Amino acid sequence: MxxxxxxxxxxxxxxxxxxxxxxxxxxxxxxxxxxxxxxxxxxxxGSGGGSGGGTIKWAWQLPTxxxxxxxxxxxxxxxxxxxxxxxxxxxxxxxxxxxxxxxxxxxxxxxxxxxxxxxxxxxxxxxxxxxxxxxxxxxxxxxxxxxxxxxxxxxxxxxxxxxxxxxxxxxxxxxxxxxxxxxxxxxxxxxxxxxxxxxxxxxTQPAGSGPFAVTSYTQNDHATMKKNSHFFAADEIEVAAFDLYPQPDPATAVAAVQSGQFNLVRIGGAQVEQAKQAGLDVDVIESMFVSCLDVHSGMAPFDDPAAVEALKFAIDREKIKEVANFGIGDVNYQPFPPGYVGYNEDLAEVYAFDPEKARSLLADAGYDKPVPVVLTSSGFAPAAVELIQAQLNEVGFEAKIETIPGTQHTQLVYIEHSKALTYDGFAGRESPVQAFQVLFGAEGLMNPNRWSNPALEAQLKKVKETPTDAAEYPALLQEATKIAVTSYPNTFLFQTPSIVVRKGVSKLPASPSLRRFEGVTAS
CATH class of the missing domain: 3.90.76.10 (Dipeptide-binding Protein; Domain 1)
Incomplete structure (x- = not known):
């Protein structure tokens, strides 16, 4: 061993x-x-392993x-x-x-x-x-x-x-x-x-070695999977099949579980009480996901650093969290949650809500009229988007909401880099350096302007050259966090746990990044 x-x-x-x-x-x-x-x-x-049956019908998301x-x-x-x-x-x-x-x-x-x-x-x-x-x-x-x-x-x-x-x-x-x-x-x-x-x-046809194998897939609709008998831990897979669907409309999510249409569904904070009253099991699973505003610093008005800084102080994150997730989650100003090795305590309140400061920043920069900006949304959490719009307008922006279909959102925002301000989220990464590269790197998917800060690059080089169990590793990584948060326009809002409602499915194992299904049963 x-x-x-x-x-x-x-x-x-x-x-x-x-x-x-x-x-x-x-x-x-x-x-x-x-x-x-x-x-x-x-x-x-290559034998089937395990003696369980049943099907997990997971309404969560389909991959791009x-x-x-x-x-x-x-x-x-x-x-x-x-x-x-x-x-x-x-x-x-x-x-x-x-x-x-x-x-x-x-x-x-x-x-x-x-x-x-x-x-x-x-x-x-x-x-x-x-x-x-x-x-x-x-x-x-x-x-x-x-x-x-x-x-x-x-x-x-x-x-x-x-x-x-x-x-x-x-x-x-x-x-x-x-x-x-x-x-x-x-x-x-x-x-x-x-x-x-x-x-x-x-x-449309994955070719891997994971716990399940796709047998049919209808894009934007569902995927049908069966247990992969060749999975190296097949003995731990207790279900025979797995059906994957997009997340249902919040208004029908709980009813869909009650009816048996799905037996495992991701819900928002607004549906938690309804699910509990219906007698369903509800789990809140901590995650690396953080809600954020993606900002293109190469597009007006955010090509002006004053507008970027005003944006960061204009947002009342606590209210956004209450509206978007019914208070579930923690306000955060950085991409890592408290307690994580990359979390920097010095940034705990770095952009605390200060509308007066936001107004002053815009006025001092010479803006004597409302600053026009388009706030892009994929249709997710519309009430939160409307609240962000109101908060921006309160300090001197003139924000208009543009809702684009979810199927086009990734292409327009992250591939074509054609949107100045977008309400979205960052799912986290297994390697903190990878998280930095995605968010702030010159080729980073969530860095719309593709601007690279030499100081951050130099600091990340030190991080990569240090074994992750070395005593100096946390401080090096936390300094990289400070450089990134204070020099890039990305505006982080709050950590977002996964909320799962289930019926006839045993509790999911909690894991640091991936939802795992070893040992999970379905009746």
Whole structure:
């Protein structure tokens, strides 16, 4: 059984985080992961494993695509994890732990890391998932045209297979973030036999090794899945099928669970009391998701730093939280929750609501008339959007709301960068450096202007060159948070837990980033 020291593994320090990371994964799965070799007998043999039945009917969200490489929404990771396995996972403290890889080793230079895979791994079609397949999958994410995970893999120089189980990642610079990075979408392994033949097919037909395999998919409507008998922890999957749907209209969500249309639904804070009165089970699961305003500093009026700063002070986040989520969640001015290694205490009240200061900032900048701005919304939380509009107008903006269809939202805001101000959210990332790259990097999906701050880049270089279990790591990361929050226009509002209502489905294991279904039963 492998052991881990600094030479073999970089760890996020145990910082006594509060419950946002939740409890550990299912006990049975953890035992399987900790067993020498790490592969359950059911997964290794390809037998069904487990004796449960039933179907989970999960109304949550459909992915923008079933291809992890071109997925354009951070929250896609929840759905993609049904069909794909990442190389590593996160434990309840946010440390990287074995998943497809049973161990990893950095060399003394910090420029090479070798991931040793579990033996007997297979893709959902039964073909071997070996070191060569993993190397090709990583290489595709790094080099394919249109890859949206390529920026996170920029320090990889070469990936190769050494034998059947060892994946050798050679880096152009020291980077101790990869065991964390590979715990999410960036580390999800796609079957090379599929993408080498027809990569476009992955948009609707995933080819992974996760707990479920898609049998049919109707875009924007639903996906039908069955238990993947080749999943390495198949013995822990207690349901035979999994149906995935978009989140229902808030007005009908609770009734849809009562009627049996769905048995597991994500709801908003407004529906919590209704669900409880209906006798349904309601779980509030802490998450890394933070509601925010995405700001394009290359478009008027936010090409003026005074307008950006006025925006940050104009928002009464507590009221927005009350309206958007019925008070569930915590006001926050930065991308990480309190207790997380990247959370900077100095920023706890950095942009506390101050409408008078917002007015003064605009007046001092020479604005003697209301400043026009278009606030873009995908239709999510319209009451919150209207409140933000009113708060902006109160301090000297002239905000108008533009609602665009959800199916076009990602394209217009994050691909075409054509909107100045958008109400949205950031789903968090397994690696804090990756979170910075997505939010603030020169190629960052949620950095509409693609502006890069040299001071932040220099600080992140220090973070990447520091093992995550080193004593100086938290301070280095928190300084990066301070630089980013005070120099970029992104306006963070509040942490948003996942609220789940269920009927006939056992409680979900709480996990740091991904919703897991090992051990979950459905009647």
């Amino acid at each position: 492998p052991t881990f020291s600094r030479s073999t593994r970089t760890n996020v320090p145990n910082l006594n985080r509060r419950t946002f990371l939740g409890a550990s994964l299912g006990a049975g799965l953890i035992l399987a992961l900790e067993a020498c070799g790490g592969t359950s007998s059911g997964g290794a043999s 695509t079933w291809d992890p490489v071109t997925s354009s929404a951070g929250s896609d990771v929840q759905m993609l994890a049904l069909a794909y396995d990442p190389i590593t996972a996160l434990d309840e403290q946010g440390n990287a732990i074995p998943w497809l890889a049973e161990s990893w080793t950095y060399d003394k230079s910090g420029k090479q890391v070798t991931f040793k895979l579990k033996s007997g791994l297979k893709f959902s079609d039964g073909s071997p998932l070996d070191a060569e397949a993993v190397a090709k999958s990583i290489e595709r994410g790094r080099t394919q045209d249109g890859s949206l995970i390529a920026p996170q893999l920029a320090t990889i120089k070469k990936v190769s297979a050494s034998g059947e189980l060892d994946v050798v990642v050679e880096l152009s610079e020291v980077d101790y973030q990869y065991p964390l990075l590979f715990a999410g979408k960036t580390g999800m392994v796609v079957n090379p036999a599929v993408f080498e033949k027809d990569a476009d097919s992955l948009a």
